[in-house]
Amino acid sequence: MSQYNPQQIESKWQQYWQEQKTFKTPDNHDKPKYYVLDMFPYPSGSGLHVGHPEGYTATDIVARFKRMKGFNVLHPIGWDAFGLPAEQYAVKTGTHPRDTTEKNINNFRSQLQALGFSFDWDREVNTTDPDYYKWTQWIFLKLYEKGLAYEDDVPVNWCPELGTVLANEEVIDGKSEVGGYPVVRKPMRQWVLKITEYADRLLEGLDDLDWPHSTKEMQRNWIGKSIGADIDFTVEGVDKEIRVFTTRPDTIFGATYMVLAPEHHLVDIITTNGQRQAVAEYQQEAATKSDLERTELSKQKTGVFTGAYATNPATGKQIPIWVADYVLATYGTGAIMAVPGQDERDWEFAEKFGLPIVRTVQPPEDFDGKAYTGEGEAINSDFLNGLGVTEAKEKIIDWLEENEYGKKAVNYKLRDCLFSRQRYWGEPFPIIHVDGEPKPVGEDNLPVTLPELNDYEPTESGEPPLAKAEEWVNTTDPETGKPAVRETNTMPQWAGSCWYYLRYCSPDFKGGPVDPAEEDYWMPVDLYIGGAEHSVLHLLYARFWHKVLFDCGVLKTKEPFQKLVHQGMILGEMEYTGYKYKGKWISADGIEDIENVEKVKLDEADVGKQDDQYVIKDTNIKIDAKAHKMSKSRGNVVNPDDIIDEYGADSMRLYEMFMGPLEQVKPWSTKDVDGVYRFLGRVWRLMIDEDSGELLDEVADAEPSKEQLKTLHECIGKVTDDIGELSFNTAISAMMIFVNEANKWDERPKAVLKAFVKLLSPFAPHISEELWRRLGHNDTIAYADWPEFNEAYLVAETITYPVQVNGKVRANIEVAAENAKNKEFVLNLAKEDANVQRYLEEGELVKEIFVPERIVNLVVK
RNA sequence: GCCCGAGUGGCGGAAUUGGUAGACGCGCCGGAUUCAAAAUCCGGUUCUGUCAAAGGAGUGGGGGUUCGAGUCCCCCCUCGGGUACCA
Numbered sequence: 039m040s041q042y043n044p045q046q047i048e049s050k051w052q053q054y055w056q057e058q059k060t061f062k063t064p065d066n067h068d069k070p071k072y073y074v075l076d077m078f079p080y081p082s083g084s085g086l087h088v089g090h091p092e093g094y095t096a097t098d099i100v101a102r103f104k105r106m107k108g109f110n111v112l113h114p115i116g117w118d119a120f121g122l123p124a125e126q127y128a129v130k131t132g133t134h135p136r137d138t139t140e141k142n143i144n145n146f147r148s149q150l151q152a153l154g155f156s157f158d159w160d161r162e163v164n165t166t167d168p169d170y171y172k173w174t175q176w177i178f179l180k181l182y183e184k185g186l187a188y189e190d191d192v193p194v195n196w197c198p199e200l201g202t203v204l205a206n207e208e209v210i211d212g213k214s215e216v217g218g219y220p221v222v223r224k225p226m227r228q229w230v231l232k233i234t235e236y237a238d239r240l241l242e243g244l245d246d247l248d249w250p251h252s253t254k255e256m257q258r259n260w261i262g263k264s265i266g267a268d269i270d271f272t273v274e275g276v277d278k279e280i281r282v283f284t285t286r287p288d289t290i291f292g293a294t295y296m297v298l299a300p301e302h303h304l305v306d307i308i309t310t311n312g313q314r315q316a317v318a319e320y321q322q323e324a325a326t327k328s329d330l331e332r333t334e335l336s337k338q339k340t341g342v343f344t345g346a347y348a349t350n351p352a353t354g355k356q357i358p359i360w361v362a363d364y365v366l367a368t369y370g371t372g373a374i375m376a377v378p379g380q381d382e383r384d385w386e387f388a389e390k391f392g393l394p395i396v397r398t399v400q401p402p403e404d405f406d407g408k409a410y411t412g413e414g415e416a417i418n419s420d421f422l423n424g425l426g427v428t429e430a431k432e433k434i435i436d437w438l439e440e441n442e443y444g445k446k447a448v449n450y451k452l453r454d455c456l457f458s459r460q461r462y463w464g465e466p467f468p469i470i471h472v473d474g475e476p477k478p479v480g481e482d483n484l485p486v487t488l489p490e491l492n493d494y495e496p497t498e499s500g501e502p503p504l505a506k507a508e509e510w511v512n513t514t515d516p517e518t519g520k521p522a523v524r525e526t527n528t529m530p531q532w533a534g535s536c537w538y539y540l541r542y543c544s545p546d547f548k549g550g551p552v553d554p555a556e557e558d559y560w561m562p563v564d565l566y567i568g569g570a571e572h573s574v575l576h577l578l579y580a581r582f583w584h585k586v587l588f589d590c591g592v593l594k595t596k597e598p599f600q601k602l603v604h605q606g607m608i609l610g611e612m613e614y615t616g617y618k619y620k621g622k623w624i625s626a627d628g629i630e631d632i633e634n635v636e637k638v639k640l641d642e643a644d645v646g647k648q649d650d651q652y653v654i655k656d657t658n659i660k661i662d663a664k665a666h667k668m669s670k671s672r673g674n675v676v677n678p679d680d681i682i683d684e685y686g687a688d689s690m691r692l693y694e695m696f697m698g699p700l701e702q703v704k705p706w707s708t709k710d711v712d713g714v715y716r717f718l719g720r721v722w723r724l725m726i727d728e729d730s731g732e733l734l735d736e737v738a739d740a741e742p743s744k745e746q747l748k749t750l751h752e753c754i755g756k757v758t759d760d761i762g763e764l765s766f767n768t769a770i771s772a773m774m775i776f777v778n779e780a781n782k783w784d785e786r787p788k789a790v791l792k793a794f795v796k797l798l799s800p801f802a803p804h805i806s807e808e809l810w811r812r813l814g815h816n817d818t819i820a821y822a823d824w825p826e827f828n829e830a831y832l833v834a835e836t837i838t839y840p841v842q843v844n845g846k847v848r849a850n851i852e853v854a855a856e857n858a859k860n861k862e863f864v865l866n867l868a869k870e871d872a873n874v875q876r877y878l879e880e881g882e883l884v885k886e887i888f889v890p891e892r893i894v895n896l897v898v899k
Numbered sequence: 900g901c902c903c904g905a906g907u908g909g910c911g912g913a914a915u916u917g918g919u920a921g922a923c924g925c926g927c928c929g930g931a932u933u934c935a936a937a938a939u940c941c942g943g944u945u946c947u948g949u950c951a952a953a954g955g956a957g958u959g960g961g962g963g964u965u966c967g968a969g970u971c972c973c974c975c976c977u978c979g980g981g982u983a984c985c986a
Contacts, residue, residue, distance in 0.1 A: 041938090252903050252981080259902075262985060284986060297986095339984085369985045376986085382900095383984050451985050570980075612910080642926090647909065650959085696924070698912055702905090703979070710911065713924040719939085768913070771923035778923090781940095840919040845967045847919050873953085887966050893918045897966045 040731025042722035044686020048804040052151055060818050061156040064110045067559045072109040074101045075539055075599075077568025077576070078116045078163075080531075081142040082123060086149045087668065088676045088694070088706060093567040093605040095691045096700050096764060098155045100565060102800035103761045105156075106824040112560050113156060114542040116163035117143050121531045125463040128494045135463040135494070139166055149679065153687045154803050156820065161545045165534030166463075170541060172485035173551040174533055175468040177583060179478050180590050182469075186232045189476060192456060196224035202460050202496060223325065229458040229467065229527060233582050237261050237450045240581055248601040250701075253573045260574050262451025267435050269375065269444035271296060271348040273308050274356060280304060280348060283370035283449050286380060287438065288430035290352040291419040292398035293375035294388070296359045297341065299367035300324040308359060310345030317342050317361055324363045339364055339387045350375075351443040352420070352434075362387065370449050378409060385409035399427065455579070457530060460502040462494045464528030472515045472522045483516065486524070502526045535576055536583040539563055539598060550592060561595045567700075570604035577602070603764060606702040608694070609665040610674030614640040616654055616661040626660040665705030676706050688802035689715040695766035695801060714770070718805055720777050721798065725791055725809055733812060734786070742787040744831070749779045750790050751831040757797045758827055766801070773798060788813060793825040841868040842895040843877040851894075861888045868894045 055061060074097045079090060101113035117139075124135035124142075143164065150157070163170055181187040194203045199219035203226065233240075241261050244254045266285035273280060280296060298305055300321045309317045320342045341362030350357050364383055365374050378388035379397040385408045388395050398419045401410035416422040421437075422430045438444040458467070466486045468479045479486060489510035497505050504526040505511060515522040537551060543560045544553035577599070584598045617629050618636040629635050645663070646655040652663040668675045681690045692714040698704045727734045742750070753776040760769035776794060780786060792813055799806035799819045810819040837858040841849045849871040857863045865886055868874055878898055885897035 255903065256981065259982070264985075266986080282986080286986075364984050364986095366985065374986050381986065383986075386984095449985080573981080642910090645909090696911090702912095704911070707911070707925075710925050713911095716939095717924085723939085767911095768923080771913075774923055838919090842919080842967070845965095850919075885966055887918090889918060892915095893967085895918080895966050 040726065041728050042719045042726075042805070044688055044718075044804065045683075047808045048152075048154065048687050051804045051807045052154060054807070054818075055154075055156070055820075056151070056159070058818070059160070060820055061113070061158050062160055063112050063114075063158045067110070069108060069110045071112065071559055072101075072104040072565075073112040073560050073563045074104070074565045075113075075542075075563045075567070076115065077566070077572060078118050078535070078538060079146060080118045080121055081139065081146045083127070083138070083142055084670075085142075085145055086678050088608050088678050088681075089569075089605075089668075091153055091678055091690065092608055092694050092700070093569075094150070094153070094155055095694055096603075096605060096766065097565065097567050098691075099695070099761060099766060099800040100764070101156055102803065102820060103824065105821055106796065106800070108823075112161075112542065113158060114161040114163070114545075115150065115155070115157040115159075116161075116538055116542070117146070117165065118531070118535050118538070119143065119164055119166040120464045120529075120534060122461065122463070125461055125494055128463070132493070134490075136166065152682055153678070153691065156803070161542050163538055163541045163545055165465075165538065168485045168487050171465045171534065173541070174465050174529065174537070175484050175486060176481060177537060177551060177587065178465075178529070178533075179468055179481065179484075180592075181231060181583075181586060182478055184586065184589070186235065186586060187457065188230055188232065189227055190230045191225040192228045192230065193223045193225050194228065194456070195221045196226065196500070197221045198500065228456055229525075230454045231457045231582075232454050233579070234450060234452055234454050236582050236585055237263065237452050239585055240452075240578065243581065243585070243597050247597060247599070249599075250570075250602065250604060253570070253577070253602065253604070256573045257578055260452060260578065264449050264451075266447060266449065267438060267444050268371070268447040269351065269438060271351065271375065273304075273359070274347040274349065276308050276346065278304055278307060280308075280359070280373050281371045282373045282375045283447060284375060284377075286377065286427075286431075287434045287444070288416060288419075288422060288425075288427055289377040289380045289398045290350065290375065290434060291422070292377045292379040292396040293350050293352075293357065294378065294394040294396055295357045295376045296348050297362045297365045297374050297376050297387070298344070298359065299365045299372040300361055300363055301367035302361075302372045304373075305344065305361055308344055308346040309361075313343060313345035317344055320361060339383070339390055341387065341391065343391075351438070351441070358393070360387075360391070368453060369451065380409055380411055382409045382411065398422075457533070458527035459530050460496060460500075461528055462488070462491060462503040464530065465533055466504065466528055467525035469525040470513060470515060470522040471525065472518070472520050476525070477515065477522070480516065502528065504528065532576060532579055536580045537587070539566075539580070540587075540593075551587070552592070554592075554594070558594055561593070562598055562600045564600055566599040566602045567605060568602075569607075573604070603701060605700050606698075606704060607667065608676075608697075609703060609705045610668045610672065610676070611707060612642075612663060612665045612705050613674070614642065614645045614652065614661055614663050616640050616659070623654060623657070623659045625658075626662050668706075676708070681708070681711060685711050685715045686718075686804070688718055688805050692718070692770060692802055696770045698767055700764050700766065717770075717774055717777065718802060720781060721802075721805065721809075724777060724781055724786065726812065736784060736786045737788060737791060737813075738785055740785050740787045742790045746780075746783065746787060746790050747831040748834075749776060750793055750825075751828055752776075753794065753797060754825045754827045755829070755832070758824070761800070770801065773801075795819065796822055796825055837891055839864060839868065839892075839894050841871060841874050842893065843874060844898055845895060848877055849873045859890045861890075864888060864894060868896065 076094050076097050097113065101111050105111050119139045124138040127133060127138050128135045165171060178187060196203055197219050241258060241263055244257060264285050266283060267287040268281055268283055269287065270279040270281050305317065339362065341360045344359045344361055346359045347356040348359055364387065376384040376387065378384040378395040380399055385395065396418055397410065398416055399410055399414040400417045401414060413427055416425045416430045422433060425433060435446050466488055468484055468486050469476050470479055489507035491503060491507055494503050496503055511524045511526060513522050513524055514520065540552040540557065544556040547553040580598055584593065585596065587593045588596055616638045617624050617626055618638055619632060640661060644655050646653050648658055651660050653660055666672055666674060678690060689711055693711045696714055725733060725737055753772050756772035757769045760766065795806050795809045795813065796819065807819050833855065835855055836852045837855060839851050839853055840847045841851055851867050851871060853864055853867060865888060869878065878896065881898040883896060884899050887895035
């Protein structure tokens with residue numbers, strides 16, 4: 039008895055690969071290289087979910103394919119292992135985060151190995167390893183030296199109860215997501231990275247990258263470059279000017295008032311005594327609102343008059359200055375000239391507070407809205423009248439510059455990024471404070487390692503946990519011998535992931551983050567696969583660091599990731615939900631309006647379909663049918679281990695690739711795994727006698743027939759092309775077609791079977807290794823030559839032409855290959871067909887369409 | 900609101916980029932094998948119609964271009980993702 043037994047085969051070959059170090063990256067640079075990278079995982083306690091293997095299988099297929107195509111392949115993995123969960127667990131249990139992390143990594147590693155991924159395990163990196171974070175710190179020092187890392191008081195979401203700073207998404211309605219404690223905006227001393235200095239280069243660099251359009255677009259929006267003008271308005275009676283940024287300087291004649299953000303530094307100076315109290319109250323109110331609240335409550339504009347006036351430099355008129363929180367302190371100059379005629383927000387505000395509105399762009403006749411933001415001729419604008427928006431902008435900027443009222447200016451939405459966290463489990467900063475001033479510790483003193491602590495909670499005064507390690511904190515400046523205090527903040531989780539792809543090139547290099555020769559050979563990453571949730575932050579920060587290291591002369595490449603692909607999320611199984619009210623089924627529409635509706639999960643067998651609606655079978659009671667995101671709380675999480683136990687890793691890999699296009703969101707369906715499992719069974723039985731376990735008698739050293747070669751080469755062509763385009767689902771389909779065909783053969787030439795096994799091997803490596811061995815090879819299939827596609831074998835003896843009359847197929851005709859391109863011959867044959875003739879008789883033949891080897895269309899009137 | 904992306908059988912999806920819509924798989928129906936079942940194998944499976952054919956309809960809806968449209972153009976609807984007072 040020797041049926042296809044994945045469990046046996048898979049552990050055998052996984053062991054073989056490990057012992058033989060089959061996937062060790064070659065040390066020499068004698069071949070073309072290919073660097074294929076996955077976004078490395080955070081090793082969480084719950085282990086792998088089915089989303090991880092999706093991207094990893096895709097890259098593994100490409101890695102294995104490229105090896106067989108003769109490339110030196112770098113295909114590494116590692117761990118993004120700093121982070122909050124291990125620290126929170128430590129606070130609760132006292133377990134050192136290092137121990138938790140190590141345990142989780144071991145679990146992840148064995149899960150990944152059970153899937154048969156061809157990672158080079160000798161190149162594993164771990165962001166929490168001092169040998170790794172030494173270089174994270176080293177890069178920070180470079181940033182510091184270049185003036186790109188600085189300390190600043192930044193308002194952060196401070197939660198006194200939790201004693202920590204929270205990210206915006208961790209704050210809900212002014213309360214902490216965990217525990218529901220109040221959160222306040224509080225300025226704290228933080229490390230900040232000056233990413234804004236690279237805004238233009240980060241924008242321009244996108245052009246040449248082979249990335250999803252939407253991802254590039256998101257980065258562009260995030261950087262948010264806008265071109266306009268800075269204009270200074272003088273304040274009446276105060277020797278101050280207010281600078282505004284505007285993208286519409288052409289509308290300045292319609293600027294009927296100004297607005298300052300509540301935090302603007304001039305508010306206190308210009309406010310008149312009469313308005314002082316009202317303004318102070320308004321500022322107080324604004325301070326207690328979070329950014330989110332300000333925008334969410336934005337339906338109603340609020341604001342107060344400062345009592346002060348400025349002069350509009352274009353009109354010479356006095357315009358009132360208001361304070362309102364719809365102007366953000368953090369964008370532009372924190373002040374605007376308000377042009378209600380051409381700005382919806384200004385219109386809304388002007389309407390509410392009775393401020394004058396002047397149109398300076400002529401709206402089209404049929405325009406019935408309020409503010410008009412489109413193209414049009416300038417009106418009410420003196421010397422700009424009659425000009426289009428673009429010309430008016432140019433002219434007014436010239437005028438502003440001549441009269442020294444302002445100048446052309448560029449602004450970005452992008453802000454410098456907060457780089458410190460008040461936490462333990464992160465990279466310590468290589469910074470000491472001497473006489474209250476920050477000072478780098480010097481390269482020779484790296485790494486600055488994390489001290490041991492007894493507990494991981496922040497101090498009562500809200501200082502980070504590291505402040506408790508007094509012996510560590512209090513040190514001396516090695517240069518001057520003066521007493522010094524170590525920085526007690528740590529770096530955020532994303533620090534380590536900004537450069538890990540570089541470390542893989544030379545994981546043991548002692549002279550820097552990456553060996554220049556290795557970087558020169560391996561970089562850039564040729565294919566990077568990971569989730570779309572990292573479209574902006576990770577990918578932008580990594581590009582930023584990369585460019586900084588380029589400027590430092592550490593790197594020769596300008597961009598890290600040449601081609602990027604996002605795998606689509608895998609949702610849970612389709613769920614059918616019916617609704618009951620007072621014990622009776624009710625239709626799914628309109629249930630929002632009814633209270634006490636009972637949700638009932640339905641089995642697929644009880645579901646029917648009427649037109650486009652899902653219904654309870656044989657009724658017309660509508661139900662909901664939806665696949666949801668996998669989540670513990672929903673209880674629809676699929677564990678890869680279970681699938682491997684039942685079907686094997688090869689089936690798991692194959693199924694995830696067969697589900698649909700890699701980039702698409704798709705619902706999981708365990709019963710569909712049966713399909714690919716059966717396919718592998720058929721592959722097995724194509725060659726192996728299940729009774730004896732030996733090769734079948736049909737498997738022979740015979741010359742392949744023409745037909746067999748055609749079947750094989752159709753498969754080679756399709757699979758080769760499809761891997762190149764990451765269309766794994768159709769590649770698998772092509773292999774299924776081959777096997778369905780080959781199973782009919784009485785004689786199965788070894789040469790054909792071997793070629794097929796090679797095609798299968800990147801997808802289902804374990805069964806392929808096993809069959810390769812049984813077909814008479816003693817070495818691994820991993821470096822076998824990829825089969826050469828030969829189009830000559832595809833030539834068919836006859837070609838079938840569909841024959842249309844007026845665009846509808848009325849017959850199919852067989853034409854011998856030698857006549858297939860003979861237009862006259864084919865058309866005559868087509869017209870002879872009895873059914874075609876019936877339709878030709880209905881009128882006069884006016885046109886004949888002949889597309890060689892495709893179609894015939896006869897047009898009759 | 901704005902910016903992307905997508906709508907194809909009962910389900911996941913395919914379609915050489917303008918050339919026979921529904922490949923491949925799941926499910927379902929029928930048959931073979933079996934004492935029986937599992938497993939496996941063979942056949943069928945968009946809807947409608949028919950003993951069978953011939954036909955007719957059909958890729959979210961409406962219009963258009965074309966000999967020919969799932970594919971190209973215009974308008975609309977629905978769903979998914981991102982973003983949100985960025986002046």
